[in-house]
Amino acid sequence: MTEKIITGNQAVAQGVRLSRAQVVSAYPITPQTTVMETLAEMWAGGEFGGDFVAVESEYSALGYCVGAAYAGARAFTATSSHGLAYMHELIHWAAGARLPIVMSNANRAIGAPWCIESDQTDSLSQRDTGWLQLYCSSVQEILDSIIMAFRLAETARLPVMVNYDGFYLSHTYEAAAIPEQKEVDLFLPSPPDRPAIDLDAPENRHGLVGSEAMHRLLSVRYQATEAVLAIYEEIYREFALRFGRRWPAVEYAGPPGAQTVLVTAGGMAQTVKSFLSGPGRGEALLRIRLFRPFPADGIRKVLGAPHVARVVVIDRNVSMGVGGIFAQEVKAALQGLPKGPQVSELNVSGGLDLSPDLLARALEAQRPEGEKINWAVNLL
Amino acid sequence: MVNTNGLVEIRLHGRGGQGVVFAGTAIAEAAHREGKYVQSFGIYGAERRGAPVTAFVRVGDRPEMPRCQIQRPDIVVAFDAKLPREQVLKGLKPGGLLLLNCASEKDAWSFCNGRSFEVWRLDASGIAARHGLGSVGIPIINTVMLGALVRVSGVATLDSLLAVLKEKIPRNTGQNLMAAEAGFAEVRELECYAAAL
Incomplete structure (x- = not known):
């Protein structure tokens, strides 16, 4: 463990690196941009071993993560405000498809008019998409939440959005303990490295269904989401035991x-x-x-x-x-x-x-x- | 320079391109090296060279600190005496402290006329130019201001500051360290009799 003075956005990048995300894809937007800049630097310096995919929009960024997650990869994207709104259709899709994607969102007001100040209406207007949502109050909590989010997503088979205030946290420098990779590996085992497409057993997922099948799937997903309360309890307690920091639901x-x-x-x-x-x-x-x-x-x-x-x-x-x-x-x-x-x-x-x-x-x-x-x- | 609940709140005012946010982070890191709890952040609109920038630093003995802008600072640092005076001095506590970059004592006096706080002045632009920092006419003064700030605030030692700067500044490191030392040495409290000059 080393303690460093970092920003909330750098904490996200540290969390993604330590979680051994295999695919990262995002598009820059204030106040998220330095998340991607930090990950790009880590990638260029060989510290981050996943694929870093630059795309032309947030819609493509989440689309890339959806594809990667379908193929079984641990996928991550980061955004804010208008970027999040632009992803909206795929935000629903990722939850319906039960893809364990993790996304960080730096809370920022949505226009009109243009405004880059911190406001939670961006993520709260994605309330009914089926993503699990966490709200952080410190730089340390952001770092820890990214790691916990992957564990939660993969346990519940549901995507997780980690939210934190734009500027008040995204750009605030404070001390954060950065765990050792081997400690994180014990809490969040590496994802399996498997081929994206199995040519011997091709699949077609999530084709057209009728109302009864849709209704059934929604009720199953509802139960899976409710079960997260107990899963979260277990995960936060284990995290506290391993890392000494407690992040209860309330x-x-x-x-x-x-x-x-x-x-x-x-x-x-x-x-x-x-x-x-x-x-x-x-x-x-x-x-x-x-x-x-x-x-x-x-x-x-x-x-x-x-x-x-x-x-x-x-x-x-x-x-x-x-x-x-x-x-x-x-x-x-x-x-x-x-x-x-x-x-x-x-x-x-x-x-x-x-x-x-x-x-x-x-x-x-x-x-x-x-x-x-x-x-x-x-x-x- | 510590208020009752063991927290020192510092507000820095400057312009885009002067390294104001960097200065806030460097002072926070220097205090953190000495075991203190710290927080540092800046506010700016769209990032533009020359536009007013404000940075906030909190240094304390306890982890609980507010996460908001500093409206009643213990210390204000002004990178430039041509910044809007009302904004710079707004909320500065009576008995607080102003650190001002200003070449002339007379101008410094008129900047903080009617004061109820300590005023410390230095010609940071001159010191930076002397150390070859920045370009002709646009000196980069943040390391000079940092040297002066550790002296007047006491939130960190000069040694801790120099260690942080050595780590964080990849180019012209030597000049910047000397400039910080010069800022530390040359900052002076504005004396009352200056008013008569």
Whole structure:
């Protein structure tokens, strides 16, 4: 193990190298570009042994990974925002075909207008494609998540998207422990090296089916996705034993009897955590790391406790006509509790900076009559 | 220069092409070598030479640090006294510290008129030019500023900084190391009597 000061994007590349991905294909986009630049440097320097395939668009990048994964290769792509949106058709396909592809996504706002600030609406608008989704809060967590994602993808036979805030994490330098290859090999065994096409047993996969077969496949995939909650639990515990770092599906930090709990995902959790460790605060933080499948039971257990009176969900994303997307999922998870907490929303979509001052103001501010969302712009 | 919760927050202001983000990372690495927790990042729109760039550095005793821009810095570093003054000085804590690259003491004084913080000045452009860094008229000053910054902030020693620079700078390494040492040696606190000049 060596400790290095690296960015979130470099952490992705380190994770891909250590996972011995066999095929990497991507197209540059801000703020993801340095993921591919770092992998290209590693490839040129002989550190990364997989195929590095430059393509002309994100659609082709994921298409290449789909082909590679069909042939049994461990495949990876990286993107952000408009690039992710451009992949959309194949994002569905990869999940339907049960291909264990791993993709990293640096969360960035989607136009119009053009904007490169951090916003989670890009990946959250792929919510219903069937990909498993993780949201990271530190550079170390990004590196570890890539390695865990391959293990998770190959165990569940489902693709995994590893998300992290553009700039706030993609371009932030901080210390990260880079594990030794042999340690990673024990956690994530090398993929089998087999020929792409078996000429003696040719196959045609995923041709046309009727409604009953389609319905059956969807129900089977639903069960496989639900089973991920237990698989994830096992994988994160094994990872913690081997590497000493714990990345549970939901993370609770703060006093055990806190009456107010702030809920968020991604890098903002660290701002909240640091804010709450200051003098005179009594609130707690609940960070949602696993978004699909949604760990509703884990969240109910924390937020449904009798002492929790108030929940504030901080969303850096928005679903027009509904509100923050994590907030909606949290409210659904709390549905049916006899005496659930009051849930309010703080929205910082568009990449607004969540500062300790803004947090303090948001916690004190009374919501304007008739408004269900506290828009951060009104607190600046 | 440490605030109550053991965290020092530094904001660097410069222009695209001056190596501001590199400087933020180098100071963070130097502090990390001494066992401190660090975080460093920059903000910029589309990357353009000459456009204002801001970088943020946090150095602390504990891993918990906010992950947001620094709006109330303990230390501000200005690579250029022609940067928008209000933006550069915004939120600088009373009792905080400004490190300014400025050839004239008089200009430095007018830049931070009405101050409630310490001001340290050096002619980083002159020092860089003397060490042959950058091209004629466009000196590259980031290593000079780094030398001065370790001295005034105390977040890392000069030795740690020089070790980091040796590792990270592949070309003109010798000149850059000497320039950092010169920045360390030549930075001076702006004295009150300068106002009378």
